[in-house]
Amino acid sequence: MSARLRGYALFAGVAALALVVAPLVLPAFRLDELAKYLCFAIAALGIGLAWGQGGMLTLGQGVFFGLGGYAMAMYLKLHDADGDLPDFMVWSGVEKLPALWKPFESPVVAVVAVVAVPVAVATLLGVLVFRQRVRGAYFAILTQALAAAFGILIVGQQALTGGTNGLTNFYDFFGQDPEADSTQRTMYYVTAVVLGVLYLAARQLVKSRFGRLLVAVRDGEDRVRFLGYNPATVKTVTFAVSAGMAGIAGALFVPVVGIISPSLLDVVPSLELVVAVAVGGRYTLAGAILGAVAMNYAKTSFSEQWAGGWLYLEGALFIVVMTLAPKGAIGLYEQARDALARRRAPAAPAVPVGKEAAA
Amino acid sequence: MESLLNQLPVGLSIGAVLLLIALGLTFTFGQMGVINMAHGEFIMAGSYTAYMLQDWAGGEAVIVALPVAFAVAGALGWVLERAAIRHFYGRPLDTLLLTWGVSLVLQQAARDLFGAPNVQVVAPSWLTGRIELLGGNLPYARLFIMALAAACVVGIWAYMDRSRQGRRMRAVMQNRELAAVSGVATGRVDQLTFFIGSGLAGVAGVALTLIGPVGPSIGTYYIVDAFLVVVAGGLGQLRGAVIAAVALGMLNSYAEFWTDASLAKVIVFAVIVGFLQFRPQGLFVLRSRALT
Numbered sequence: 001m002s003a004r005l006r007g008y009a010l011f012a013g014v015a016a017l018a019l020v021v022a023p024l025v026l027p028a029f030r031l032d033e034l035a036k037y038l039c040f041a042i043a044a045l046g047i048g049l050a051w052g053q054g055g056m057l058t059l060g061q062g063v064f065f066g067l068g069g070y071a072m073a074m075y076l077k078l079h080d081a082d083g084d085l086p087d088f089m090v091w092s093g094v095e096k097l098p099a100l101w102k103p104f105e106s107p108v109v110a111v112v113a114v115v116a117v118p119v120a121v122a123t124l125l126g127v128l129v130f131r132q133r134v135r136g137a138y139f140a141i142l143t144q145a146l147a148a149a150f151g152i153l154i155v156g157q158q159a160l161t162g163g164t165n166g167l168t169n170f171y172d173f174f175g176q177d178p179e180a181d182s183t184q185r186t187m188y189y190v191t192a193v194v195l196g197v198l199y200l201a202a203r204q205l206v207k208s209r210f211g212r213l214l215v216a217v218r219d220g221e222d223r224v225r226f227l228g229y230n231p232a233t234v235k236t237v238t239f240a241v242s243a244g245m246a247g248i249a250g251a252l253f254v255p256v257v258g259i260i261s262p263s264l265l266d267v268v269p270s271l272e273l274v275v276a277v278a279v280g281g282r283y284t285l286a287g288a289i290l291g292a293v294a295m296n297y298a299k300t301s302f303s304e305q306w307a308g309g310w311l312y313l314e315g316a317l318f319i320v321v322m323t324l325a326p327k328g329a330i331g332l333y334e335q336a337r338d339a340l341a342r343r344r345a346p347a348a349p350a351v352p353v354g355k356e357a358a359a
Numbered sequence: 360m361e362s363l364l365n366q367l368p369v370g371l372s373i374g375a376v377l378l379l380i381a382l383g384l385t386f387t388f389g390q391m392g393v394i395n396m397a398h399g400e401f402i403m404a405g406s407y408t409a410y411m412l413q414d415w416a417g418g419e420a421v422i423v424a425l426p427v428a429f430a431v432a433g434a435l436g437w438v439l440e441r442a443a444i445r446h447f448y449g450r451p452l453d454t455l456l457l458t459w460g461v462s463l464v465l466q467q468a469a470r471d472l473f474g475a476p477n478v479q480v481v482a483p484s485w486l487t488g489r490i491e492l493l494g495g496n497l498p499y500a501r502l503f504i505m506a507l508a509a510a511c512v513v514g515i516w517a518y519m520d521r522s523r524q525g526r527r528m529r530a531v532m533q534n535r536e537l538a539a540v541s542g543v544a545t546g547r548v549d550q551l552t553f554f555i556g557s558g559l560a561g562v563a564g565v566a567l568t569l570i571g572p573v574g575p576s577i578g579t580y581y582i583v584d585a586f587l588v589v590v591a592g593g594l595g596q597l598r599g600a601v602i603a604a605v606a607l608g609m610l611n612s613y614a615e616f617w618t619d620a621s622l623a624k625v626i627v628f629a630v631i632v633g634f635l636q637f638r639p640q641g642l643f644v645l646r647s648r649a650l651t
Binding site: 057125128129132133134136137138140141142144145146148149150152153154155156157267271274275278308311312314315316317318319322323326 | 388392394443446447450451452453455456457459460461462463464466467468470471579583584586587590619620621622624625627628631632633635636639
């Protein structure tokens with residue numbers, strides 16, 4: 001079986017597992033949790049694209065996640081209020097619907113904004129930053145500062161955003177009760193399918209000429225510039241795509257979990273997403289998804305047992321991964337596979353270089 | 360107009376705190392290219408050092424703690440450098456994630472050792488007053504922090520510019536390979552740089568106890584802003600760090616004054632991105648022919 005066929009078979013296998021086996025085996029509660037992990041996986045996929053393929057360490061994906069989430073949540077809030085003010089605004093003493101909220105009365109605007117707003121913000125930041133050749137650590141710090149500022153902004157503008165509590169208590173999600181098992185099940189399918197489609201699209205992007213350029217920018221930005229390409233454009237586009245993915249992830253998160261709040265989008269959750277990608281394996285898109293699902297599963301199950309211990313474990317795991325296996329779980333698997341292959345055919349020439357970065 | 364002047368000392372004292380924190384980062388990030396996210400936790404270690412010394416030194420704990428905290432935080436940094444970071448040179452982005460793992464562990468360790476609630480360090484009695492200044496009043500504690508920051512700047516400048524060890528440090532920063540072939544023991548210089556940089560975080564931590572309560576996550580409030588100072592000031596540039604810290608402090612205080620605390624952060628961020636349009640590598644740039 002060729003490598004390509006094997007890849008398709010693997011994808012089909014995972015898809016069958018996610019779409020057929022998981023809903024049959026898991027109780028409704030766990031299925032909902034899995035849907036939550038898949039939301040994070042969508043955001044992680046974007047990080048895999050920007051960081052793994054493009055070398056842009058973005059520590060502010062939580063911002064885009066939050067923008068998508070709030071866009072969706074604002075619509076749901078207004079829809080629930082049915083012409084009145086959303087409940088938290090009444091508590092804050094707001095009397096008239098703020099102008100910022102007005103457009104979100106329409107579901108179409110909200111759904112468009114889920115992608116458009118994060119993409120617009122990322123494009124603006126990308127154009128400003130990448131054109132000036134601000135990169136590497138500077139870029140990472142700037143995105144982190146953005147996440148910090150955004151978190152503080154949301155908390156501070158209580159009357160406009162619901163403050164620390166965020167937006168929650170939704171009663172109607174496009175005609176369904178968001179708490180009902182059937183809705184949760186549907187949302188699980190929707191999330192899984194969206195993740196699958198975005199994965200295939202991202203993979204296609206990586207395999208395209210654009211993707212090769214992206215990897216080239218990661219490995220030698222100046223050389224790419226000397227060849228006549230503009231690295232700033234390549235990076236901005238990729239950053240915007242990854243922001244769009246995070247926005248979609250945030251929008252799906254809202255009906256799946258039933259809340260969007262500042263604690264889900266500031267510095268720490270943004271970093272946790274990056275951590276998950278690194279643990280799974282940053283140089284492959286599948287690694288990013290694997291990492292997000294595995295880390296969030298580990299977090300949930302471990303925190304249920306011993307809350308404080310998770311931080312030790314997460315920190316320690318991270319130190320170990322960065323020191324011993326910078327390519328993450330996928331990297332370890334590839335190493336083991338190659339070692340096995342070498343043992344089987346001792347006389348064979350060395351493993352071709354540069355293969356592992358391709359997928 | 361009067362309240363406008365009022366903000367001046369506030370901005371200066373925010374700037375002094377930022378400067379104290381950013382000084383350490385200028386060493387570790389600016390000179391070694393290591394993004395040390397655990398810097399905030401070294402600050403915390405310094406604060407808790409002052410807290411621990413209270414039983415023994417009473418009201419003068421803050422003063423006694425300054426050298427002790429320098430040593431404690433410096434030792435933590437030295438261990439981190441020896442155990443992990445030295446394997447990461449040339450991979451700055453990976454050190455960021457590595458040290459974040461370290462910072463998680465240290466924060467949780469502090470929570471288990473000292474408890475999650477904040478603790479208070481009593482300031483020396485001679486630091487409790489206030490001074491009338493420009494129509495507002497400024498606590499002595501803030502003045503003390505400004506003086507401490509100024510003293511640290513002078514000390515670092517003397518060390519970097521006047522001592523042999525400082526010269527070696529600058530040599531490694533400007534060109535590691537060339538310094539190595541010229542006989543500078545780069546590994547040893549790295550250890551010392553990291554020790555001093557982390558030690559300065561400890562000093563900053565002691566200073567923070569004069570401003571407010573101490574908690575396990577005290578470092579996280581300042582670390583992002585301090586990194587911005589280094590970015591805006593230019594890598595490894597003492598002058599840049601001083602100017603950027605004061606400017607950011609001022610900007611913070613005036614933005615808060617005119618809008619509110621939450622919008623201020625966004626304004627600061629926007630101004631920095633705008634500033635990088637003119638000076639993408641910060642205020643002062645180390646001139647070199649390298650391509651980055």
